[in-house]
Amino acid sequence: MEIKKSLFDNLQNFFGFDNFKGEQEAIITNILQKKDTFVIMPTGGGKSICYQLPALMSEGTAVVISPLIAxxxxxxxxxRAFGGTDSIAHFLNSSLNKSEITKVKQDVLSGETKLLYVAPESLSKPENVDFLRLITVSFVAVDEAHCISEWGHDFRPEYRKIRQVINNLGENIPIIALTATATPKVQQDIIKNLQMNNATLFKSSFNRANLYYEVRAKKNVMKEIVRFIKGNTGKSGIVYCLSRKKVEEVSEALNLNGIRALPYHAGLxxxxxxxxxxxxLMEDVEVIVATIAFGMGIDKPDVRYVxxxxxxxxxxxxxxxxGRAGRDGGEGLCLAFYxxxxxxxLAKFMKDKPVSEREIGTQILKEVIDYAESAVCRRKQILHYFGENFDEAGCNNMCDNCRAQKTHFDATEKLQGTLRLIKEFGEKFDDQHILNVVMGLETQQITAYNHNKIPEFASGKxxxxxLWKSVLRQALLNNYLSKDIDNYGLLKLTKSGKSFIDSPHSLKFVLNREMEATDDDQDETSQGGAGAMDEELLKMLKDLRKRIAKQKNLPPFVVFQDPSLEEMCIHYPVSLEEIKQIHGVGSGKALKFGTPFVNLISKYVEDNDIDRPVDLVVKSAANKSALKVSIIQNIDRHIALEDIAASKGLTYEDILREVESIVNSGTKLNLNYYIDEMIDEDRQDEVFDYFRGTEVDSIDMALKELGSDDYTREELQLMRIKFLSELGN
Structure with a gap:
């Protein structure tokens, strides 16, 4: 009773909470009784308090091992904010300098520090082990304990050494291991490696009822992401990417489209x-774009989408x-592109790894593929992966599959036949082999076992x-089969599976989704999938362009080129901010020529009651690629175009094309230093006068009119670039 009262007093005084969540109270009591404790609790369940509160109530210092410096x-x-003093908690890692390390050690030795956070790499350093032996360690908390296991998603070899270090710190030091994700296999690994065979296990449900899960085929991915974020303006979100390069690209593309975003990866x-x-955290940026490999140790409760x-x-x-979304119990939208x-x-990343690691990686990856392609409730699939059975009715339509219309098929005979086949094969093959048999694919393994000679070969083609992927996936999810992941993912019959062979019952399964995708992170053309071009508006815009060109004594193509007008007739930009998103319209052009165009489009939209597409064209980061930026910088430094081309491994024609593309997208370039060397003033004036007087934007026509004996194609291209840059941008 005394411990209970003390627990609630400390919870109230220190953290300001009146009640514990879930099993927090039982976990903390277990630790205070010096017992080993294993906590499996989903993100947002309140894992941190499970070791923070007992640390504050115990004699000595708790050592918290965490992989994330952030x-x-x-x-x-x-x-420190809760406790009102800086010395109450410290961290010891590679980000500290010598004087900071000395300060940390002084506070710990004086007994003022109740929690000392240590990275696993720092923990095993001999000088830190010697230091920790000088103090009373109340207990060791191993956070993100799944890092111990090769079957976990973020395996860290340093985690394997933790037990050895704890043994060197003293006798009978209790351990609390905590993780937000652990399959039964990973749980076994953690218990075995930390030698916690007598630990009390506290396992919460993995269901996060407030999260909505959705997987989309990867089509127009940047446009989809920009549209999604703009539909959730004012909310915080995280975008995960596979590589650092992609993180930088996506972050740049979001900023180009008016979304405040910053990159976050291990290379920074x-x-x-x-x-x-x-x-x-302070909401100066809306979105963090991060690598999958580099876990974002961010404790922000109101991330609204991932x-x-x-x-x-x-x-x-x-x-x-x-799980980083909706940790406060509020809205959490989880969107993945497949x-x-x-x-x-991902498979290529694994090919250079040792065979055993590659096998593990392949099995783990297969689960992701099956999850993405299946039409079964997402929540049911996630929880099944973590060893939890879930009735999809409890999803409450909080996933795309539960909301979608499904195609069912009678699976009774197909399931019975599949289970019988697995039994006849002696449960010695994985799902891919079974698929190859029924689909009639003569692989090396199929012919080696003569499985191309059996009646079932090609029977399901x-x-x-x-359909056959659906059968195998749902046979696993409904526990007719289990997968021996330790052993190459071989399929094994469960008790239910064996009885289904002898006494089948009527059964319907859901057909998998067709996940056709185009991984097109390229610039989207004017036909970017947003609808047909409005021919009537195009005619009006061309008339307007002609009038403006006449007033300013310019050829029409200098104002806006045809592809830009065509794009306006698909996306209907009605503000200067929106017209800047059209390809070939930079800030300069928008300010110089944009207002009459957006006024005309705005009136046209209103008069014709047009329902504008919400997915305004996405400005691509490719326009500001490293090559283009470098070319602009070199031109600013007055480097000759031949020299820029040579340094970039480009031909002279290539460099002219790149420079032309930069100018066409609205950037002003001053090439006079180069052109003045190449073409004398009189000839420049002649070409300028020609371009000013023509309505046809064609180098071939210019060459014909001005004479190929007097000018080269390259000279006219250069002059056209100068003309467009000076008068159009």
């Missing part, structure tokens, strides 16, 4: 990462990353691969 800083800041220096995190630009490499990773090209990339 999360350590976050938690230490919060504890610690100071930049810390500043980025603070800006996200987008996976690329499909993650494991279900644990997916669960943990989506394409087979992503899967191919007419039904199609989608």
């Amino acid at each position: 999360l350590m800083k976050n938690q230490v800041d919060q504890l 220096d610690p100071k930049t990462r810390a500043e980025t995190q603070d800006k996200f 987008i996976h630009h690329d499909i993650p490499k494991s279900m644990e990773g997916y669960y943990q990353e989506t 394409s087979e090209k992503d899967i191919d990339k 007419e039904d199609g691969i989608l």
Whole structure:
């Protein structure tokens, strides 16, 4: 009773909470009784308090092992704010300098520090082990304990050494291991490695009822992401990408489209990462774009959406990353984009790894593919992966599959036949082999076992691969089969599976989704999938362009080129901000010529009651690629175009094309330093006068009119670039 009263007093005094969540009270009591404790609790369930509160109530210092420097800083800041003193919590990692390390050690030795956060790499350093032996360690908390297991999504070899270090710190030091994601296999690994065979296990349900899960085929992915974020303006979100390069590209594209975003990955220096995190917490930026590999240790309760630009490499990773949404119990939207090209990339990453690691990685990746392609309730699939059975009625339509119309098929005979086949094969093959048999694919393994000679070979070809994948997936989800992931993912019959062979019952399964995708992060053309071009508006815009060109004594193509007008007739921009998003219209052109165009379009939209597409054309980061930026910088430094081309491994024709593209997209370039060397003033004036007087934007026509004996094609291209830059931008 005394412990209970003390627990509630401390919870109220220190954290300001009146009640514990879930099993927090039982977990904390277990730790205070010096017992080993294993906590499996989803993100947002309140794991941190499970070790923070007992640390504050125990004699000595609790050592908290955490893999994320960012999360350590976050938690230490919060504890200091609660406790009112900086010495109550410290972290010890590679981001500290010598004087900071000395200060940390002084506070710990004086007994003022109740929690010391340590990275696993720092923990095993001999000088830190010697230091920790000088103090009373109340207990060791191993956060993100799944990092111990090769079957976990974020395996860290340093985690394997934790037990050895704890043994060196003293006898009978209790351990609390905590993780937000652990399949039964990972749980076994954690218990075995930390030698916690007698630990009390506390396992909460993995169901996050407030999260909405959706997977889309990867089509027009940047447009989809921009549209999604603009539909959730004012809310915080995270976009995960597969590579650092993609993180930078996506972050840049979001900013180009008026979304405040910053990149976050391991290639950035610690100071930049810390500043980025603070800006996200303080809501100076809306969106963080991060790599999947680099877990964002961000303790922000009101992240409203998590987008996976690329499909993650494991279900644990997916669960943990989506788990950063809606930690306060509010709205949490989880959107992932799936394409087979992503899967191919992930498979390539694994090809240089040792065979055993590659096998593990392949099995883990297969689960992600099955999840993305299946039409079964997303929640049911996620929870099944973590060893939890779930009735999809409890999803409450909080996933795209439960909301979608499904195609059912009678699965009774097909399931019975599949189970019988697996039994006849002695439960020695994986799902891909079974699929190859029924679809009639003569692989090396099929012919080696003579499975191309059996009656079942090619028996399901007419039904199609989608149906057979559905059968195998749902046989697993409904526990007719289990997968031996330890052993190459071989399929095994469960008790229910064996009885179904002998006494089948009527059964309907859901047909898998067709996940056709185009992994097109390219610039979208004027026909960017947004609808047909409005021919009537195009005629009006061309008339307006002609009038403006006449007033300004310019050829019409200098005002806006045809592709830009055509794009306006698809997307109907009605403000200067929107017209800037049209290809070939930069800020300069929008300010110079944009107002009469948006006024005309706005009136046209109103008069004709046009329902404008919400997915305004997405400005692509490709327009500001590293090559283009470098060319602009070199021109500013007055470097000759031949020299710029040579340094970039381009031909002279290539460099002219790139420069032309830069000018066409609205950037002003001053090439006089170069052109004055190449073409004398009189000839420049002659070409300028020609372009000013023509309505036809054609180098071929210019060459014909001005004479190919007097001018080269390259000279006219250069002069056209100068003309467009000076008069159009």
